[in-house]
Amino acid sequence: xxxxxxxxxxxxxxxxxxxxxxxxxxxxxxxxxxxxxxxxxxxxxxxxxxxxxxxxxxxxxxxxxxxxxxxxxxxxxxxxxxxxxxxxxxxxxxxxxxxxxxxxxxxxxxxxxxxxxxxxxxxxxxxxxxxxxxxxxxxxxxxxxxxxxxxxxxxxxxxxxxxxxxxxxxxxxxxxxxxxxxxxxxxxxxxxxxxxxxxxxxxxxxxxxxxxxxxxxxxxxxxxxxxxxxxxxxxxxxxxxxxxxxxxxxxxxxxxxxxxxxxxxxxxxxxxxxxxxxxxxxxxxxxxxxxxxxxxxxxxxxxxxxxxxxxxxxxxxxxxxxxxxxxxxxxxxxxxxxxxxxxxxxxxxx
Amino acid sequence: xxxxxxxxxxxxxxxxxxxxxxxxxxxxxxxxxxxxxxxxxxxxxxxxxxxxxxxxxxxxxxxxxxxxxxxxxxxxxxxxxxxxxxxxxxxxxxxxxxxxxxxxxxxxxxxxxxxxxxxxxxxxxxxxxxxxxxxxxxxxxxxxxxxxxxxxxxxxxxxxxxxxxxxxxxxxxxxxxxxxxxxxxxxxxxxxxxxxxxxxxxxxxxxxxxxxxxxxxxxxxxxxxxxxxxxxxxxxxxxxxxxxxxxxxxxxxxxxxxxxxxxxxxxxxxxxxxxxxxxxxxxxxxxxxxxxxxxxxxxxxxxxxxxxxxxxxxxxxxxxxxxxxxxxxxxxxxxxxxxxxxxxxxxxxxxxxxxxxxxxxxxxxxxxxxxxxxxxxxxxxxxxxxxxxxxxxxxxxxxxxxxxxxxxxxxxxxxxxxxxxxxxxxxxxxxxxxxxxxxxxxxxxxxxxxxxxxxxxxxxxxxxxxxxxxxxxx
Numbered sequence: 001x002x003x004x005x006x007x008x009x010x011x012x013x014x015x016x017x018x019x020x021x022x023x024x025x026x027x028x029x030x031x032x033x034x035x036x037x038x039x040x041x042x043x044x045x046x047x048x049x050x051x052x053x054x055x056x057x058x059x060x061x062x063x064x065x066x067x068x069x070x071x072x073x074x075x076x077x078x079x080x081x082x083x084x085x086x087x088x089x090x091x092x093x094x095x096x097x098x099x100x101x102x103x104x105x106x107x108x109x110x111x112x113x114x115x116x117x118x119x120x121x122x123x124x125x126x127x128x129x130x131x132x133x134x135x136x137x138x139x140x141x142x143x144x145x146x147x148x149x150x151x152x153x154x155x156x157x158x159x160x161x162x163x164x165x166x167x168x169x170x171x172x173x174x175x176x177x178x179x180x181x182x183x184x185x186x187x188x189x190x191x192x193x194x195x196x197x198x199x200x201x202x203x204x205x206x207x208x209x210x211x212x213x214x215x216x217x218x219x220x221x222x223x224x225x226x227x228x229x230x231x232x233x234x235x236x237x238x239x240x241x242x243x244x245x246x247x248x249x250x251x252x253x254x255x256x257x258x259x260x261x262x263x264x265x266x267x268x269x270x271x272x273x274x275x276x277x278x279x280x281x282x283x284x285x286x287x288x289x290x291x292x293x294x295x296x297x298x299x300x301x302x303x304x305x306x307x308x309x310x311x312x313x314x315x316x317x318x319x320x321x322x323x324x325x326x327x328x329x330x331x332x333x334x335x336x337x338x339x340x341x342x343x344x345x346x347x348x349x350x
Numbered sequence: 351x352x353x354x355x356x357x358x359x360x361x362x363x364x365x366x367x368x369x370x371x372x373x374x375x376x377x378x379x380x381x382x383x384x385x386x387x388x389x390x391x392x393x394x395x396x397x398x399x400x401x402x403x404x405x406x407x408x409x410x411x412x413x414x415x416x417x418x419x420x421x422x423x424x425x426x427x428x429x430x431x432x433x434x435x436x437x438x439x440x441x442x443x444x445x446x447x448x449x450x451x452x453x454x455x456x457x458x459x460x461x462x463x464x465x466x467x468x469x470x471x472x473x474x475x476x477x478x479x480x481x482x483x484x485x486x487x488x489x490x491x492x493x494x495x496x497x498x499x500x501x502x503x504x505x506x507x508x509x510x511x512x513x514x515x516x517x518x519x520x521x522x523x524x525x526x527x528x529x530x531x532x533x534x535x536x537x538x539x540x541x542x543x544x545x546x547x548x549x550x551x552x553x554x555x556x557x558x559x560x561x562x563x564x565x566x567x568x569x570x571x572x573x574x575x576x577x578x579x580x581x582x583x584x585x586x587x588x589x590x591x592x593x594x595x596x597x598x599x600x601x602x603x604x605x606x607x608x609x610x611x612x613x614x615x616x617x618x619x620x621x622x623x624x625x626x627x628x629x630x631x632x633x634x635x636x637x638x639x640x641x642x643x644x645x646x647x648x649x650x651x652x653x654x655x656x657x658x659x660x661x662x663x664x665x666x667x668x669x670x671x672x673x674x675x676x677x678x679x680x681x682x683x684x685x686x687x688x689x690x691x692x693x694x695x696x697x698x699x700x701x702x703x704x705x706x707x708x709x710x711x712x713x714x715x716x717x718x719x720x721x722x723x724x725x726x727x728x729x730x731x732x733x734x735x736x737x738x739x740x741x742x743x744x745x746x747x748x749x750x751x752x753x754x755x756x757x758x759x760x761x762x763x764x765x766x767x768x769x770x771x772x773x774x775x776x777x778x779x780x781x782x783x784x785x786x787x788x789x790x791x792x793x794x795x796x797x798x799x800x801x802x803x804x805x806x807x808x809x810x811x812x813x814x815x816x817x818x819x820x821x822x823x824x
Binding site: 051115118121122125130131132133134135137138139157158160161164165168173176177179180181183184185186187188189190191192193194195198 | 421422425426429443445446449596599607614615616617618619620621623624626627629816817819820821822823824
């Protein structure tokens with residue numbers, strides 16, 4: 001991420017923590033990272049740059065500060081856009097089209113499968129069988145091989161080309177250009193992200209956002225059972241909630257108290273709470289049993305003490321009576337519930 | 351009776367004749383002799399063990415140094431038709447490793463890193479295999495790397511004994527007397543030696559003195575703008591390779607790309623394939639580039655930094671002119687350039703005091719430090735403090751000697767080829783103007799016939815739209 005990329009994920013009113021953004025990109029799934037990721041509306045970027053070095057965003061942040069686009073608090077963590085920073089968040093920067101689905105798709109696997117399927121089909125279409133395959137992991141090679149043997153035939157190349165074109169046509173032209181340049185096939189080694197970035201005069205990060213859009217759109221279209229990549233991509237749709245958190249949620253829904261579920265699942269009580277918070281953050285609103293875990297009277301208790309900007313709420317500043325009655329878990333869950341636009345009178349406030 | 355080597359060659363590869371050195375090495379192996387084959391880059395060293403593996407039952411175990419290139423090697427094996435090939439190294443995922451281990455006995459070719467083979471569990475598994483041949487690829491690494499970097503190389507001799515001294519093929523492109531001696535000593539064998547001259551008469555040698563770093567950049571830009579393409583520029587630093595590729599592209603419009611071990615596998619694949627397909631004019635690389643890259647029309651190799659020894663230098667310039675056509679190897683030298691290889695050599699070497707303190711109180715040291723890891727390795731393998739001290743002293747002496755030899759080449763005023771070949775105990779042909787131009791003689795590109803004839807056509811061809819480009823893939 002360069003300074004210009006970092007600028008895009010900042011806000012003029014909401015101070016955003018650099019560490020949270022960094023941990024989000026690196027895929028550190030702590031409750032705190034997920035919660036603030038949601039508050040910043042940046043959750044789709046979870047896991048988007050697994051190999052990012054620690055503190056790799058510090059230099060871009062300092063550059064933004066030096067250019068007067070951002071202010072940084074004394075602890076060098078909270079970033080806030082200045083008004084010139086706001087103006088620089090240009091309309092020309094790429095706005096992803098499919099980010100709603102990023103959390104629900106194993107994008108890394110989808111990317112490998114699509115790239116290798118295209119290469120294999122392209123070489124097959126040109127009747128070559130001696131070529132260097134893209135370096136992919138074992139899991140990818142293992143699904144591509146049977147897929148190819150089942151699908152190969154006179155129509156495969158044409159079908160795949162038509163399907164790819166159909167998907168990419170739904171995205172901005174430049175995204176379709178980028179996607180095409182990144183593909184590998186017959187007499188076409190494909191360009192690297194950096195090469196495409198330099199050709200398109202965009203940052204490498206922007207090219208990656210475009211590639212995420214391209215891959216997601218193809219996976220969306222491959223939900224149709226007659227799509228040539230259906231069997232490769234359909235299994236990659238999944239809930240972003242980890243399996244263990246799902247199991248905890250399921251056990252709680254069946255009526256166990258949190259303590260009981262902890263014993264039953266052989267985990268600490270605190271882990272049960274972390275699982276539930278993770279599920280609350282990453283599941284659709286309707287799926288999470290708020291009425292069971294955070295009943296109306298609890299919400300009313302918190303509502304009496306908390307108002308204003310959710311981001312400024314602090315557990316330590318709650319009245320002592322409340323802090324004795326409820327631990328941090330309920331406080332955080334209430335913030336998630338409110339943060340997702342819910343109020344006790346049923347009126348959504350955002 | 352077994353079919354003749356030539357019949358096998360014809361059957362497997364469709365060639366009628368061997369390249370120089372291949373047949374001699376195979377003949378020695380067929381007679382059951384361990385063999386050290388010193389064959390120039392591009393001579394087709396891989397074919398030797400491929401053909402041996404084809405002719406004999408069991409597994410060919412290849413010990414290969416470069417982790418990032420091992421998977422490329424396996425891919426190349428598969429492309430050539432040897433599908434029962436696999437590689438395990440520290441980059442192999444757990445799942446994949448388990449999968450390969452489950453079918454270990456089925457592989458005809460198995461590539462392992464020395465570190466992997468040194469693990470007791472792995473060694474136990476390999477001991478169960480029927481090995482037809484043990485191959486030590488890039489065998490000069492035993493000497494270049496062993497003592498102060500990847501010390502597992504030094505265990506190869508012991509490992510070979512544990513594997514019941516299988517028939518062994520040692521492969522390298524360059525090895526002078528000292529290196530040969532060291533390789534065979536480490537591996538505890540007295541092999542047949544198949545050596546071809548390291549001389550490459552079609553590569554014109556040039557050393558250019560520049561005043562300083564900015565002067566070097568100016569000269570580099572001027573050279574790559576004039577020279578016939580494609581070419582490779584070698585650097586000692588990944589960052590500088592990356593930066594220079596970008597700079598050259600911006601300054602000259604040439605298609606330049608960086609290649610080093612820090613790239614992810616997809617980028618490495620793409621850059622390599624682009625270069626093979628003739629889509630790049632120049633690659634800015636570190637030493638990670640080259641081993642195993644089969645491109646025969648590289649016209650120039652420029653060294654931006656001074657290599658640490660003539661063997662590395664010979665290995666790298668050997669990538670030029672494999673097609674036998676005129677090519678050039680240029681070393682850019684600025685006063686003080688020897689400091690970099692000197693510093694790189696020192697960085698991983700513990701001084702006497704550290705060795706002493708470590709052996710006295712090993713538990714007081716943090717295992718994060720690579721130097722301490724190195725000492726821990728030796729201590730765990732029962733090597734005494736005195737022996738370790740002596741080894742590092744000897745190693746430093748050897749490094750200094752190798753660097754001095756490299757420097758003598760850079761400072762040579764009469765004949766570079768003579769200086770180079772002397773280091774490999776070879777006689778040089780009589781010096782002529784077509785041989786080389788040392789630092790005191792300006793390079794005349796026209797006379798060498800390597801000036802680009804036409805200026806780069808920079809006419810912007812209209813690019814097809816993406817739909818047409820995508821359709822052309824299928």
